[in-house]
Structures are given as C-alpha cells and as structure tokens.
Amino acid sequence: MKVLKFGGTSVGNADRLRKVNELLNGDEPIVVVLSAMAGVTNSLVEITELAQSGKMLEAIEKTKELEDKHIKTADGLFDSKMYRKRGEEFISNLFLRILSRLIEGFNQTDSRNIVALGEQLSVGLFHMLLTEQGKRAAYIPALEYMRIDKDSEPDFFYIEQNLKRLMQNNPFAKIYVTEGFICRNANGLVDNLGRGGSDFTAAIVGNVLNANEVQIWTDIDGVHNNDPRFVTNTFPLRQLSYDEAAELAYFGAKILHPQTIQPCKVKNIPVVLKNTLNPIDEGTVISSMKNRKGIKAVAAKDGITAINIKSSRMLLAYGFLHRVFEVFDTYKTPVDMITTSEVSISLTIDSTINLEKIVNVLSQFAQVEVERNQTIVCVVGDFPASHKGYAAMVFDCLREIPIRMISYGGSVNNISFLIDSHYKVQALRLLQQLFPAVSVSDSTHQNIEANPF
Numbered sequence: 001m002k003v004l005k006f007g008g009t010s011v012g013n014a015d016r017l018r019k020v021n022e023l024l025n026g027d028e029p030i031v032v033v034l035s036a037m038a039g040v041t042n043s044l045v046e047i048t049e050l051a052q053s054g055k056m057l058e059a060i061e062k063t064k065e066l067e068d069k070h071i072k073t074a075d076g077l078f079d080s081k082m083y084r085k086r087g088e089e090f091i092s093n094l095f096l097r098i099l100s101r102l103i104e105g106f107n108q109t110d111s112r113n114i115v116a117l118g119e120q121l122s123v124g125l126f127h128m129l130l131t132e133q134g135k136r137a138a139y140i141p142a143l144e145y146m147r148i149d150k151d152s153e154p155d156f157f158y159i160e161q162n163l164k165r166l167m168q169n170n171p172f173a174k175i176y177v178t179e180g181f182i183c184r185n186a187n188g189l190v191d192n193l194g195r196g197g198s199d200f201t202a203a204i205v206g207n208v209l210n211a212n213e214v215q216i217w218t219d220i221d222g223v224h225n226n227d228p229r230f231v232t233n234t235f236p237l238r239q240l241s242y243d244e245a246a247e248l249a250y251f252g253a254k255i256l257h258p259q260t261i262q263p264c265k266v267k268n269i270p271v272v273l274k275n276t277l278n279p280i281d282e283g284t285v286i287s288s289m290k291n292r293k294g295i296k297a298v299a300a301k302d303g304i305t306a307i308n309i310k311s312s313r314m315l316l317a318y319g320f321l322h323r324v325f326e327v328f329d330t331y332k333t334p335v336d337m338i339t340t341s342e343v344s345i346s347l348t349i350d351s352t353i354n355l356e357k358i359v360n361v362l363s364q365f366a367q368v369e370v371e372r373n374q375t376i377v378c379v380v381g382d383f384p385a386s387h388k389g390y391a392a393m394v395f396d397c398l399r400e401i402p403i404r405m406i407s408y409g410g411s412v413n414n415i416s417f418l419i420d421s422h423y424k425v426q427a428l429r430l431l432q433q434l435f436p437a438v439s440v441s442d443s444t445h446q447n448i449e450a451n452p453f
Helices: 014-023 040-052 056-077 083-106 108-132 156-168 195-211 240-249 262-268 320-329 355-362 392-396 421-434 438-446
Strands: 002-008 030-032 138-139 175-181 182-183 190-192 215-218 239-241 271-275 286-287 294-310 339-341 344-349 367-382 405-408 414-420
Touching: 002 240, 014 056, 014 108, 014 138, 030 108, 030 195, 040 056, 040 083, 056 083, 056 108, 083 108, 108 138, 108 175, 108 182, 108 195, 138 421, 156 195, 156 405, 175 195, 195 215, 195 262, 239 240, 240 262, 240 286, 240 294, 240 367, 294 355, 294 392, 294 421, 320 344, 320 355, 355 367, 367 421, 392 414, 414 421
Parallel strands: 002 030, 002 215, 030 175, 138 175, 215 271, 239 286
Antiparallel strands: 182 190, 271 286, 294 344, 294 367, 339 344, 367 414, 405 414
C-alpha cells in the first residue's frame, strides 16, 4: 500500500483535481490525503477573524465568495448533470454550517470547525469525481480516526485501531480518500495539526499502515538545493537521507512539513516528493540510504528571535544552565540554536507567544537582551567530524555578511548560523556559489565534497 498526499495547489481547481484523478491508476491499494484548495484555509481563517472582531456582514460576504468559488469548481469538475447537482448540494450544505454559526453566535470552537471545512470540501468533491469515473473509492473521514493527545502529539494507537477499522468496513475499495490537516484533540473537539499538517497526516497514516511508500505531491520537482524564490540556477536533489531532509524541513524548506520525516523514519518508509504539474519527473527520494558526503543544500528560517542572557560568574556556577532552560520548558518554547561564553548564553526561538513572560523570569537572575527579525540559515549535508574544510568553504562565501551566532558540531548534517533577516537573500545567493552549475539530469549525484586543504 502507498499513501499519496496532494497539496493545495495540486487540488486548486477542477483541472487540477482531474489531473490528480489521472494519477490514481493501478491495482495497488492507496490512501489519498488531500489538503484544502489553495488559499481556502487562509480565507476560512479570515472569516473566523472577522467574526471574532464582530464584523459579521464582512464575514458573511467572504463566506459567499468562497462558496461561489467551490460551486464554480464543481461545475467544471463533473461530466454529468447529476453529479454537478450533487456537488453543488454538498457545497451548499457545508457553507450553510458556516453561515449558521455566524448568525446564531460565534465562539472559539466554531473557529476550528469552520477552518476544518476546507479539507472536507476538497475531499468530498474529489470522492464524488472518483465515483463518477467508476473507480472503487471510499471516503474515510479524518475526524473519525485522527486524534492528538493532551501534548498535541499523534495518538498512534488510537489512530491505527480506528483507521484500520474504517478501511475494513469498505473492503471493496482500492482508493481510500481522507482529509489532511484536521483531527480531534484529547477532548474530542475538532482541531488540526498546524500549517502544512497534511504532510504530517500522510506520514502518520503511512506509519500505522506500514505503507511501502509515502508520496508528497506539490508544484515543484522535489527538494531544491536552495530557495528558488530568491536564487537562480537551483536544482532538485534526487536523494536525501532522513536526517538531511529533517534538517532542511525544520530550517525552512517549505516543500515539506518538519514533522513528516520521523513517523516514516521509524518504519523505514521512503518519502518521495513529486510534482503534480510534471509527474514524469523522478522527484526527491528520502530514505535511510546515505548519499556521498558533502554539502547538499541550503535553507533559511525566518521569524527568529535571539535572546542574550548575561549573568555574573557566581551564577554561572552549578545549576545556571538548568535554571535558564527550565524557564523555556515552563513556557513550552523550543530553542533552535544555542551558543555560550564564560558569562553569557545566546539562544534563538521561533515562537514569541510567551516571550514577555520568559524575559520577565530570566530578568530576575540575569541581564536579558532581545533581538527580533533574525534568520537562521542552515547548510545541510553529511559532514563527518573526521573530514575537514566544510566550515571554511561555507564561511568563506559569507565574508560580506555579519554573522550573529554559529552552530556547528552538534549534528553531522548541518552548519547553522544566525543573521539579521535583512541579509537573508544575499546570504542564500552567496552560498549558491558552493554548487557548480549543473543540469537537472546531473543533479542525482550533485553535492560538494569539501577537502580544500
């Protein structure tokens, strides 16, 4: 069995949905995980924000615009008048739920219920398309099996038991269609896995079903060696290890949700990134297989805040580090990078929800400085401790860029540094010098083996 996830651009209109349908051939059972149509989740979030601020007329107007968009999609999606009518009725019923919540009274629970409708709309329409085309397809509602625990982590036992039960209840099916992103929480309420969470859904489903492969279909030919939005002459990487891909995803590669890799790595399930708009391209294969050593790719993570914590020598004695990180643990705020000196600690965070509280507590026993609008740039590859020259190559490219922090040696897969976000694009373009110009056909084996001395 394979799990195929299709993102928002892949299901963004009637033509795209039809192309996805064309990809689902063969006798092997598959699970298809769909995102909401491109832009729909943002629109639903905007509707909830308008409602929360009391702008109900604007929220209703935005809801009608979104309904019209889906009606137009249904009109172009189905061949028969009967299915076009079914599609329109399905859409109208879901949007009636939104309108009723806006009119009858609105609360935070309603917000998550409304945002969840994006995936339910795309999956419902796609399942109808498969049925109209005569394919043996079954709809498996994510809200009946996908659940997170009190720590917002997947409840794998619950998911496995219920997903397998739902699939066994549809023994005729070869294609199982389900929503990405949405789930229920430990209290049974509608919730979600966070932005980009459809990738995570596919990985979780692949894990509990022991899938042969998880495919992530987007609108680009796999993972590129640099950010093609800012850098020319980037190229797709044909192979990455789980650890390399996890570093790239965590540090800013937008093509893959950061939590996608671990559920597949545990079961040694290959993850393949493919392009819906160019399905013949081989994409990127992420697996346990190690490629040659060297520099593979560059990624950047924006929205970083640096915190410098300076103390007296006395406080740097036994227990100081514990006391500092206990503060971040208390406020459930992960730390990305850390550097230390004799009298200070500098670290970075990407969530500022509890920043003020963290600073207030730290200030009770240290001097605290905060720097916002920072970017972590991460150079990813395979850098064994016994090989020399990697850091020299990276920082030689960056001699024009002021560097705030450096992290090297904690992992054999990355060299990370912190810069002001103003320098991000310049840094990415300078680091592209590490990669000789290659054609796409050459990129299978492209990496930079550093041994300049």
